[in-house]
């Protein structure tokens with residue numbers, strides 16, 4: 244098929260690329276908050292009306308926005324699954340996989356060649372493994388680049404805070420993103436001490452055994468309360484109800500929250516002004532923009548899983564990329580692609596906390612170190 248984007252040829256983009264792509268998004272918390280972005284009065288409709296309607300109607304994914312290069316060239320689209328996180332979790336993996344599969348059928352007919360499984364659409368399809376049989380499209384869950392960006396954020400926290408040998412807890416360590424972050428931390432010796440947290444201890448044990456080959460001390464726990472021993476707490480669960488609480492955190496801890504829906508609430512900052520909470524998994528791409536619905540992020544800021552999809556589309560990738568847990572090789576490959584296309588951005592975004600720009604201040608005691616940027 245003739246590539247409709249072939250007239251766009253900055254030197255770094257190979258012959259095959261860019262391919263038209265689609266990236267799945269969904270409503271996050273309250274449906275009424277997201278729809279009110281288009282028309283404010285829609286917020287007045289009670290949330291449970293939206294829930295009943297969307298749960299029963301089985302509406303196919305609809306285009307949320309176009310993704311364009313600055314200058315106007317269309318690259319791809321965001322497609323919205325009209326459910327929020329809790330409705331998707333209620334429906335379960337089987338039903339959601341079938342729905343997403345049908346949505347991809349429709350998108351492929353419209354010319355989509357690369358599909359990114361954004362936010363909860365990845366965990367709901369077993370990291371995309373449930374869709375691996377497809378051969379008509381390149382699929383990715385975006386988790387390799389998410390792991391790379393989370394790892395870069397942890398290293399930036401360590402640098403900015405001047406931490407010498409931080410103890411790092413990863414909640415959701417056995418998951419797709421979490422396991423790759425742990426492997427990167429262990430391989431690159433970013434820390435001496437790792438605490439792996441999730442509910443299933445067998446999976447944690449297996450991961451811990453692979454990490455111990457590096458000179459890192461690894462402990463496991465199925466209790467979130469144990470993160471109290473950590474200087475840095477990394478959140479990567481796929482659960483809406485694993486909320487991090489004030490009593491879980493040590494004095495001056497830094498939390499890097501990569502979860503969607505989030506496992507931290509802004510009230511935590513009021514309760515614990517000594518603690519810093521950084522928004523995780525965010526990438527700066529000033530070279531592109533969205534035309535239509537937003538991702539609810541700051542200017543030039545995108546989710547890392549979206550960025551991975553865009554990188555694969557630029558590269559003209561036809562085979563699946565990251566399904567299930569990313570390997571270190573995939574993390575290194577996508578990191579190299581980000582460097583190749585750095586003219587468009589693809590850098591770790593400046594730190595923010597619940598969307599507000601922030602900076603960490605170097606401190607040996609790690610106390611009272613979080614200030615709002617001017």
Ligand SMILES: NC(=O)c1ccc[n+]([C@@H]2O[C@H](COP(=O)([O-])OP(=O)(O)OC[C@H]3O[C@@H](n4cnc5c(N)ncnc54)[C@H](OP(=O)(O)O)[C@@H]3O)[C@@H](O)[C@H]2O)c1
Nearest residue numbers: 415417418419420441442443480482502503524546547548
């Ligand atoms: N910013 C981005 O671009 C981006 C990209 C991709 C993913 N994400 C987010 O990253 C998170 C992880 O995604 P994933 O694909 O890695 O998910 P996943 O593969 O399903 O892994 C989830 C992990 O969380 C653990 N977990 C689940 N519920 C828990 C609970 N109640 N308490 C403690 N641990 C729990 C799971 O282990 P057990 O089942 O054993 O507990 C597993 O280790 C999600 O929130 C996703 O939205 C963000």
